[in-house]
Amino acid sequence: MAISQYPSKLSLPIINPGVATVFEYLLIKFPYVKASVWQQRINDGKVHYHDGSLLTMQSPFQSQQRIYYYREVENEPIIPFAENILFQDQHILIAYKPHFLAVTPGGIYVSECLQNRLRQRTGIDTLQALHRLDRVTAGLVMFSINPETRALYHDLFENKRIHKTYQAVAKIIKNQALIDKEWQVNNRIETSEPRFTMRITEGEANSHSIIKCIQQTTQQALFELTPITGKTHQLRVHMQSLGFPILNDKYYPHLQPLSADDYSAPLQLLAKELKFIDPITQQPRHFQYDGNLSLL
Structure with a gap:
């Protein structure tokens, strides 16, 4: 049994769903979590309020309370790839996340995520991810170190003042001329079905990406992707809509069986x-991962 040493947090909604x-x-x-599991966690003192006081089975629902709990899984896979810290000061940390490693705990991953690895590596328990990447996506993730300045950096993402650039590789038809x-x-x-997938529908646009081909061979092409908005799976959906589904994507264009x-x-x-422009120093910041995706 793997038990997280760091609590997960949720806020009770403003509107009571009838409980x-x-x-x-x-x-x-x-x-998907059995009632008996929650009952055992509560009885074992593994669910508590923000002030540390423990919940009981009879604790009343009160909107906007913060609840903390410790996630458990029977068998947690170990991801055999290493993260890398690119930058760290008193406010933020920038790290490279390898493929297959979750940013924060979720599903069958409790301790084996980038946030917990970095907390253990740096000894900074206040470290908190400011945004997310899909578990199967690699690349740069920004973390807040100082709780007192965290809201300033959160605001960069909330108000779309972060410029992000991605790379993707896709198969192409022989003799296609795509460069530039x-x-x-x-x-x-x-949201589509199943609900962890997304789809393009009719109606007012709510997603925007700029996609450019920067390199190609006879079989594959390397694309530079700039998301203007940040919808779930946006780049993966947009690439497949152009006829260039990202190589090794198990969701798009066709959902593959769980494996x-x-x-x-x-x-x-x-x-x-x-x-981005640093909200504290007002100076431009630019972080870049040195590696590139490779073409066949």
Whole structure:
């Protein structure tokens, strides 16, 4: 049994979904976790409020309370790839996340995520991710170190003042001439079925990406991708909408059956650059991962 040494946090919603206790809400919020598991966690003192006081099975639901709990999984896979710290000061840390490593705990991953690895490596328990990358995507992630300045850096992402650049590799048809071609992709992306996938629908556009081919061989092309908006799976959906699904994508264009990770065939998507004006110094910041995706 793997048990996280760091608590996960949730805030109870403003609108009560029709429950009397926090326990009942947890059953609705996490439908795949058995009631007996939550009952055991509560009885073992593994669920508490922000002030450290423990929940009981009878603790009443009160909107906007913060609840902390410790995630557990039977068998946690070990991801055989290393992270790398590119930059660190008193406010932020920039790290490279390898393919297959989650940014924060989720699913079958408790301790084996970038945030927990970095907390253990640096000894900074206040380290907190400011944004997310899909587990199967590699690249740069920014973390807040100082809780007192965290809101300033969160605001960069909330108000779209972060410029992100990605790379992706896709198969192409022989003899296609794509280098320097650029696509402005604007469309509406909504949740599909199953709900962890996304689809393009009719209606007002809510997603925007700029995609450019920067290198190609007879079989594959390397694309530079700039997301203007930040919808879930946006770049993966936009690439497949152009007829260039990202190499080794198990969701798009067709959802593949659930299977173990194939470490020899990672999704060919890399979060390569972050640019922004630092909210404290007002100076431009530019962080770039030195590696590139490779073409056959």
